[in-house]
Amino acid sequence: MRYLVTAQEMKQYDKNTIEYLGIPGPVLMERAALAAEDFLKERFDAVKERTKVLIFAGMGNNGGDGLALARLLAADGYTVAVRLVGDPEKATEQWKSQWQTLQHFPVKTDSNTQADEYNVIVDALFGVGLSRPVEGIYAEAVEEMNVAEGFKLALDVPSGICSDTGRVLGCAFLADATITFGFCKRGLVMYPGTDYAGQVHIANVGIGPESFLGQSPEMYTYDSCEQHLPDRTSSGNKGTFGKALLVAGSNGMAGAAILAARAAYRTGAGMVKVITAEENRQILQQGIPEALYGSCRQLSESLEWADVIAIGPGIGREEQARECLKKVVEKSRKPLVLDADALNLLAEENGKALAEKLHTQGAEGRVIILTPHVGELSRLLAKTIPECKKELPECGRELAERFHGVAVAKDARTIVCKEQGEFYLNTTGNSGMATAGSGDVLTGVILGLLAQGMNAIDAAVNGVYLHGRAGELAAKLHTEYGVMAGDIADCLMKDYDEKESVKK
Ligand SMILES: NC(=O)C1=CN([C@@H]2O[C@H](COP(=O)(O)OP(=O)(O)OC[C@H]3O[C@@H](n4cnc5c(N)ncnc54)[C@H](O)[C@@H]3O)[C@@H](O)[C@H]2O)[C@@H](O)CC1
Numbered sequence: 001m002r003y004l005v006t007a008q009e010m011k012q013y014d015k016n017t018i019e020y021l022g023i024p025g026p027v028l029m030e031r032a033a034l035a036a037e038d039f040l041k042e043r044f045d046a047v048k049e050r051t052k053v054l055i056f057a058g059m060g061n062n063g064g065d066g067l068a069l070a071r072l073l074a075a076d077g078y079t080v081a082v083r084l085v086g087d088p089e090k091a092t093e094q095w096k097s098q099w100q101t102l103q104h105f106p107v108k109t110d111s112n113t114q115a116d117e118y119n120v121i122v123d124a125l126f127g128v129g130l131s132r133p134v135e136g137i138y139a140e141a142v143e144e145m146n147v148a149e150g151f152k153l154a155l156d157v158p159s160g161i162c163s164d165t166g167r168v169l170g171c172a173f174l175a176d177a178t179i180t181f182g183f184c185k186r187g188l189v190m191y192p193g194t195d196y197a198g199q200v201h202i203a204n205v206g207i208g209p210e211s212f213l214g215q216s217p218e219m220y221t222y223d224s225c226e227q228h229l230p231d232r233t234s235s236g237n238k239g240t241f242g243k244a245l246l247v248a249g250s251n252g253m254a255g256a257a258i259l260a261a262r263a264a265y266r267t268g269a270g271m272v273k274v275i276t277a278e279e280n281r282q283i284l285q286q287g288i289p290e291a292l293y294g295s296c297r298q299l300s301e302s303l304e305w306a307d308v309i310a311i312g313p314g315i316g317r318e319e320q321a322r323e324c325l326k327k328v329v330e331k332s333r334k335p336l337v338l339d340a341d342a343l344n345l346l347a348e349e350n351g352k353a354l355a356e357k358l359h360t361q362g363a364e365g366r367v368i369i370l371t372p373h374v375g376e377l378s379r380l381l382a383k384t385i386p387e388c389k390k391e392l393p394e395c396g397r398e399l400a401e402r403f404h405g406v407a408v409a410k411d412a413r414t415i416v417c418k419e420q421g422e423f424y425l426n427t428t429g430n431s432g433m434a435t436a437g438s439g440d441v442l443t444g445v446i447l448g449l450l451a452q453g454m455n456a457i458d459a460a461v462n463g464v465y466l467h468g469r470a471g472e473l474a475a476k477l478h479t480e481y482g483v484m485a486g487d488i489a490d491c492l493m494k495d496y497d498e499k500e501s502v503k504k
């Protein structure tokens, strides 16, 4: 598990480390600079004589990190120059102290440096203290760094990237790599910040969980399959691994049902039954012979049969779909995944009564997982799409609260939200997954995990992780251009090592 922190959280943890744990600020800064030095030495020690480093330093402690790095590199024999950007009179105390020390080292600090004469550019303009758009001399400095040739390293956060959202404030440094201190900042994994950050390295500078003092970060991610999948009993039969009911596919939309059913099986469900339009019967049975088939008339008895239910992929918004949704809500209390048109139906004026019922059921303990993309989320919350995109965690949480369930807010960085507690931000996947049917596969994955007895939050978190990971494997085979939803379903679990619970 990897924490993702906001600027405010990071500042609080800095403060706690210094004031409560008693580790002085200059020690933290020194460790930050040492980590950055190690990072550069690993890459450039072999060509030290030819390496010329130019560090752009702002007037805050990020600039202070830059000054400390300049000193360490110079002491180690590197050719180093520092370009100050801002008014040193207004610099922080730690910065001033670093500046004093730097005067004893062979570092060029006049303003005549030309970025194109250096082959390593370090951005130490702003870190988590960035508070407004980058303009004027700061924007000019960012522009100069960006057009320069050579390797580009950002300290803590690329200047201009909002640590909390990944948004560009004015303009931003385009790094090859970012070395970030203490904890990974949210903006380094969210878009577009992640593209500006390049490769992200997290340096331990002595700020750890001990510094939380009861206030752990609100967001986390996973970097590998470290999270646990349901145990598989060797003696289990198909009943052991759960009976999953999938209500999917109106006339002409059999593909959605096939994709979701295949994904549920690939994730480990014992039995999958698909309730779909009569017209889809043949194509469904050819497309996925492993699945049981049922018509909409058989929904009530199938609800009895099932352990878990998903409804939505390709159902459309016609009367039959509305009838099915009504039955699923009114005649069952079993764990339920709601996706696609099931969500759109709930957002409609005449879906409000059903939404109310679900809210009550959620409060009474029914497991409810909603998997809206931003458009569906905006309809459900009666907000605009830009509003939802801008505040995806908050909007996801609002939806989770509304249904007393778990909301999977799908975007390039999908966020899993509970009513309270931390958010999971997913970092697996790629642009190849923005393709028709990809969401149907995710619904199947989550359904498959629920069928095996996983709780709602674990099924949602693991589901989006595995779905994204399958997308990465599919892109290896077909490139991001060529990935189709069926490829994602086929790549599910392909690199999962049951014994190690990590990527092979
Ligand atoms: N507190 C600590 O002990 C540690 C801090 N560290 C470094 O310190 C950084 C945070 O330092 P600070 O809090 O001083 O903040 P920054 O150095 O990120 O920048 C803050 C300064 O920039 C100004 N500023 C913000 N946005 C601006 C804009 N768009 N245009 C012009 N000026 C702008 C602010 O008014 C402030 O003076 C971290 O990112 C990290 O690099 C590290 O040394 C690790 C330990």
Ligand SMILES: [K+]
Pocket (backbone or CB within 6 Å): 062, 123, 124, 125, 126, 127, 154, 155, 156, 157, 158, 159
């Ligand atoms: K920076």
